[in-house]
Amino acid sequence: MSMAETLLIDGQWRGSADGATLDVINPATGEVVQTISQATVADVQAALAAAERAFPVWAEMSARERARLMHRAMDIFRGRLEEAARLLTLEHGKPLNDSRKECAYSADVIDFYAEEGRRLEGTHFAGDLGPTHSFVLKQPLGVVAAITPWNFPVDLLAWKLGPGLAAGCTFVIKPPSEAPLAATLFVRSFVEAGLPPGVLNIVTGPGRTVGAELVTNPISRKIAFTGSTATGLWIAEQAAKQLKHVTLELGGSAPFVVCDDADLDIAVPEALRRAFSHTGQICISVNRIYVHRSRYDEFVTRFAEAASRLRVTADGIAEPDADMGPLINQAGLETVRQHVADAVERGATVLTGGRAPDGPQYARGYFYLPTVLTGVTREMRVMREETFGPVAPIAAFDTLEEGVRMANDSPYGLAAYVYTSDLDKAFYAAKHIRAGGVGINVNDITDIRGPFGGMKMSGIGRELGTPGMDAYLEVKHVRVRIRPPR
Numbered sequence: 001m002s003m004a005e006t007l008l009i010d011g012q013w014r015g016s017a018d019g020a021t022l023d024v025i026n027p028a029t030g031e032v033v034q035t036i037s038q039a040t041v042a043d044v045q046a047a048l049a050a051a052e053r054a055f056p057v058w059a060e061m062s063a064r065e066r067a068r069l070m071h072r073a074m075d076i077f078r079g080r081l082e083e084a085a086r087l088l089t090l091e092h093g094k095p096l097n098d099s100r101k102e103c104a105y106s107a108d109v110i111d112f113y114a115e116e117g118r119r120l121e122g123t124h125f126a127g128d129l130g131p132t133h134s135f136v137l138k139q140p141l142g143v144v145a146a147i148t149p150w151n152f153p154v155d156l157l158a159w160k161l162g163p164g165l166a167a168g169c170t171f172v173i174k175p176p177s178e179a180p181l182a183a184t185l186f187v188r189s190f191v192e193a194g195l196p197p198g199v200l201n202i203v204t205g206p207g208r209t210v211g212a213e214l215v216t217n218p219i220s221r222k223i224a225f226t227g228s229t230a231t232g233l234w235i236a237e238q239a240a241k242q243l244k245h246v247t248l249e250l251g252g253s254a255p256f257v258v259c260d261d262a263d264l265d266i267a268v269p270e271a272l273r274r275a276f277s278h279t280g281q282i283c284i285s286v287n288r289i290y291v292h293r294s295r296y297d298e299f300v301t302r303f304a305e306a307a308s309r310l311r312v313t314a315d316g317i318a319e320p321d322a323d324m325g326p327l328i329n330q331a332g333l334e335t336v337r338q339h340v341a342d343a344v345e346r347g348a349t350v351l352t353g354g355r356a357p358d359g360p361q362y363a364r365g366y367f368y369l370p371t372v373l374t375g376v377t378r379e380m381r382v383m384r385e386e387t388f389g390p391v392a393p394i395a396a397f398d399t400l401e402e403g404v405r406m407a408n409d410s411p412y413g414l415a416a417y418v419y420t421s422d423l424d425k426a427f428y429a430a431k432h433i434r435a436g437g438v439g440i441n442v443n444d445i446t447d448i449r450g451p452f453g454g455m456k457m458s459g460i461g462r463e464l465g466t467p468g469m470d471a472y473l474e475v476k477h478v479r480v481r482i483r484p485p486r
């Protein structure tokens with residue numbers, strides 16, 4: 001694979017049909033990390049056609065053989081995990097340890113689903129109306145278009161490829177233009193493991209051309225999308241016109257509810273990590289913190305103090321254990337600035353942060369300090385929109401009912417966190433908060449065995465767990481008349 005031959009179509013690494021390229025920029029330095037091919041619509045069509053040709057080959061292969069290839073791919077990938085993690089840090093800016101964790105988890109997801117594929121079974125039953133017997137078969141959906149964002153470009157691809165490949169689907173993948181390199185290396189491992197040509201194809205390029213063709217071309221039968229709610233809504237509309245299946249993992253605005261009996265020794269560092277790691281650019285990042293009034297002052301003091309001590313790195317490879325790096329680009333930085341300015345204009349107080357860090361090493365990247373706001377109200381953009389940056393607004397509540405109401409005061413419903421020592425409060429909050437995942441005394445709702453996804457404007461469908469596999473399967477009812485022996 002030479003420098004600008006980074007499209008994968010029908011098993012071949014290629015440049016784009018018109019020779020176009022795009023630069024992948026290190027958001028910490030503004031430097032070009034690598035120049036890659038930028039697909040044309042004709043490239044996308046060729047990739048979809050290859051995936052369509054490969055589909056019967058892959059779907060007919062035994063689940064055992066598919067699993068063997070998937071495991072072999074991950075053996076290869078683990079051998080270059082450090083290379084992938086370094087690329088991920090260079091293209092995304094996250095500290096190296098976060099990149100290592102993402103890459104390792106991605107390989108686990110593929111291994112997990114490789115075996116899930118071997119355990120797939122349908123059901124069968126005796127007919128209800130007469131001498132028949134019914135079988136319910138699970139069959140792969142067909143060609144899948146997988147479109148992923150830059151914040152977890154390897155992980156969120158693995159969440160789609162794992163179950164989809166194990167189910168027997170073939171893929172055309174559009175990695176994010178901001179961070180395609182580690183994801184491309186991940187896919188390269190599958191090619192080297194011996195996946196039949198056309199089972200996986202990569203077309204990197206702009207959403208409005210490459211993404212749009214993937215969504216609207218009749219060959220793709222499913223769109224597996226993670227990204228913003230605005231793009232997800234457009235995809236849902238297009239998919240509806242052809243009744244394509246969709247999984248839409250969209251934006252979030254996760255509340256973090258601290259009850260009067262919470263253990264702050266746990267709640268403070270957990271809120272801190274989930275608010276600021278990945279520079280707040282996680283769909284399940286803590287966006288709104290609500291603390292019982294009796295613990296408000298204590299929480300705010302401890303949280304702001306700890307936030308001011310976080311280490312922001314301009315070189316995530318040299319400082320692998322730093323707390324956070326830069327934002328992904330200028331637009332991301334602008335949103336953060338605007339949300340903080342809006343909050344301050346409407347009366348919020350900046351306890352720490354609220355600006356870029358000092359130092360020449362930060363001058364060329366998109367940096368912003370971990371920022372803590374108090375005196376926030378529900379009208380402020382930080383409380384209503386997805387900031388996708390290192391900003392933690394904190395408000396107080398008096399009763400748990402009120403705390404839950406405030407937690408639900410958002411168009412989003414992806415993740416929520418509740419910290420309490422009281423089982424009744426935990427169950428009350430878990431039941432009444434409208435979110436696809438609720439963490440009780442834990443700041444991550446991700447578990448390979450648990451369904452992950454959103455309510456309200458955070459999406460439709462679930463990844464991971466058993467639903468994550470069902471999302472790549474169609475069920476077919478086969479009804480057989482049983483004739484008496486002649």
Ligand code: NAD
Pocket residue numbers: 147148149150151152156174175176177205206207208210211212215226227228229230231232234235248249250251252282283386388414453454458459
């Ligand atoms: P985005 O919607 O701008 O882009 C996501 C992907 O969609 C990119 O690959 C982009 O090129 C592509 N795209 C853009 N327009 C398209 C179109 N018209 N047709 C097809 N594809 C198109 O989102 P982003 O800024 O890259 O990612 C950040 C967003 O992702 C945040 O809103 C975040 O909450 C969300 N996210 C959600 C989850 C989740 O699981 N729910 C996980 C991570 C990120």
